[in-house]
Amino acid sequence: MDGTVLVADDDRTIRTVLTQALTRAGCKVHATSSLTTLMRWVAEGKGDVVISDVVMPDGNGLEMLPKIAKDRPDLPVIIISAQNTIMTAIKAAEAEAYDYLPKPFDLPDLMKRTAKALAKRRNGSMSPRIESSERPDDLPLVGRTEVMQSLYQLIARVMNADLPLLITGESGTGKSLIARAIHDFSDRRTLPFICASSADLVALEGPARLLARAKGGTLLIDELVDLPDEAQARLVRMMDVPGEYSPRFMATSQQDLIAAIAAGTLRQDLYYRICGTGLHVPSLRERVEDIGLLAEHFLIRAENEGAPHRYLSDECREMLRHYSWPGNVRHLENVIRRLSLTARGEEITKSEVAIVLGPQPEVEPALGGGGEEKLSETVARHLQRYFDLHGDILPPPGLYTRLLREVETPLIEISLLATGGNQAKCADLLGINRNTLRKKITDLDIQVTRRRKLM
8 A cells, every 4th residue: 555544533543553563554543532633634635534433522423524625625534433333334324424433443444445546546437335345255353342452462562473373262253264364464464374174294305395384474263172292293393493484373162272281282392482462252142242343244245245235123132042053153144144145125134044044953051161161260260261362461451341241131131032022030040129120221231132031
């Protein structure tokens, strides 16, 4: 990319991440937390593209769009916002923003849209557009839940580290996609990204060929525990003596690696070499509030690819929220694609969703846990893993409130489901006052649907 980008956001982390990514991509960047400063830059003729938040300490980012369009009609403005996606997108379109992304945004997607805006401005064809563009085989790295925001922050911290990176998570969460995104926006982005197979590592000259192909870029080992012992041993030797052009080693796993070591399916020396830095990609059960957003995303994508226009009723959304999703985001995508093709009308019905979902499957605890484990032991294990994944860095402040909310929300949702949405019975079940329950439902933005109780 070539050009100057003006970034306006009151979140210092976002300013830092965007400044680093755009600078590495070849752009000049001016970043500010003030709309007043942004408008002064625009008036002075600075910038080829603007990336701006909506809610700023000294004003509203959408309200400055008409003035920019009047003074500099050829200057594209990309709006990013944590506000209601649909309403903000409509307002952004009405104000003739060049593009709009909800927060937390997919960094590769934003970079791609910025590059297109720069190219169109150079070519003199600046027609506003609000659309969704991404590679068709990608899982979207989008989500508003706190676990996803924490993941984005960790990605920004480890992006340019030389330490090996271990990405864990259940099947279908997008582990390999995250590895590729980290490579694409790291200092190694101009070097190769190589995914190593078991056959590559077992072959006599395989390790040498892999290192030659990687040329100091990134070497990804998908599903670490699936490697045979011989391949694991060769990988250990590669990491110990990588040669002149050492790549960054990354690995993914959907299994509990500590349990794999105990079972003898993962070498202990390999584990200690590959776990220099860790990222855990949450399952859909850990980010229930993102399910509706993702479902809408997949419906729009299917429509853009030629499927009929479809939308989900509130009852359907509730069914999706309470499904266990053993295949996670990929599983959800396949379900929505099928519904977009097989639904009889524009509104997808509850019965159509029930048929496609089938019986509620049993799901093993994330990353293998097991058996007769007590709830307190499960919580302790997940908390320890959460701290471990941050390495020597403490998690973001506010941990107590975040964890209570993570537990309290599903507890109330499941209790409401079990009592058929009857708040009096739910309050009695939980052992709290009905007014307390009502306040928590409001504060936690929990949707209550009356239905037949489960018991």
